[in-house]
Amino acid sequence: MADGHKVSNIEKTKTPAGSDFWPVVVERACEYAKGRNLTAIKIGTAGAIDGDIVNSSRAETSFALGKELRERLGAPVKIANDLYGVALGELKEGAAKSVKDGLVVTVSTGLAAVVIKDGQILPTPDRLDDEFGHQEVPGDLVDPEFKRRACTCSRKVCYDRYASGSAVYDRARQQGMELKENRDFDKLAETGNAKALELYEDEGRLLAEWLAEILKKHPVPVVIFQGTFARKGMGFLLLPMAERLGELVSEIPEIRLGELGDDAGLIGATYL
Numbered sequence: 001m002a003d004g005h006k007v008s009n010i011e012k013t014k015t016p017a018g019s020d021f022w023p024v025v026v027e028r029a030c031e032y033a034k035g036r037n038l039t040a041i042k043i044g045t046a047g048a049i050d051g052d053i054v055n056s057s058r059a060e061t062s063f064a065l066g067k068e069l070r071e072r073l074g075a076p077v078k079i080a081n082d083l084y085g086v087a088l089g090e091l092k093e094g095a096a097k098s099v100k101d102g103l104v105v106t107v108s109t110g111l112a113a114v115v116i117k118d119g120q121i122l123p124t125p126d127r128l129d130d131e132f133g134h135q136e137v138p139g140d141l142v143d144p145e146f147k148r149r150a151c152t153c154s155r156k157v158c159y160d161r162y163a164s165g166s167a168v169y170d171r172a173r174q175q176g177m178e179l180k181e182n183r184d185f186d187k188l189a190e191t192g193n194a195k196a197l198e199l200y201e202d203e204g205r206l207l208a209e210w211l212a213e214i215l216k217k218h219p220v221p222v223v224i225f226q227g228t229f230a231r232k233g234m235g236f237l238l239l240p241m242a243e244r245l246g247e248l249v250s251e252i253p254e255i256r257l258g259e260l261g262d263d264a265g266l267i268g269a270t271y272l
């Protein structure tokens, strides 16, 4: 719930499995809305947004989420890309508050970036292929041994599936690390496990390659990192990332961590 920009009664639920998950999401939203007096519904979700319609990299077909919820709940609906919501939160109340030109990136299950220009967030694309996260990883950076998760974008190998936090955990498991949960990886890194540290270093350099491509088009003085993986791993990622960036761009931007934690997207959505 949001009263103005104050969020409360946050309920978390696991993302439904499978590619036909939108009807499940709609049902859960309707359950949550029962008995609550809604004047508006504001949504931040992964994927490319085209008005009412969401194109998720996990779903086979697009889904008219806005229309569905408006008809079911009888309130106006606004939808934005989840990172747009995160960036809006950080811009209004967090680490991007005084930023005129910058990037907000998330490294978590996926990989995504939005641009802040003249204090405004540039609109996110309505096609998955146009998102920064779904650009092609150059062939010389690709390890053919790594079995990455499938993506619905048209790239041969996209950064989202190759350099996200999930990709690092997948790589660790494929290289024989025994992880019951993803956070076991971070625990190993903290105790100085060589393999975990090496994977963090590789990831830092990969993120630098990805960021450099974006910075060539949008040279900005500051990059704000959000997403669980980046927030937990920045201590390990920062140095290799900055070193590689120094070789790829003429000016290394200031790297900051987001300030609003997991709630950034929810807080940002209240500003939609």
Ligand SMILES: [Zn+2]
Binding pocket: 057, 133, 134, 151, 152, 153, 154, 155, 158, 159, 160, 161
């Ligand atoms: Zn992709």
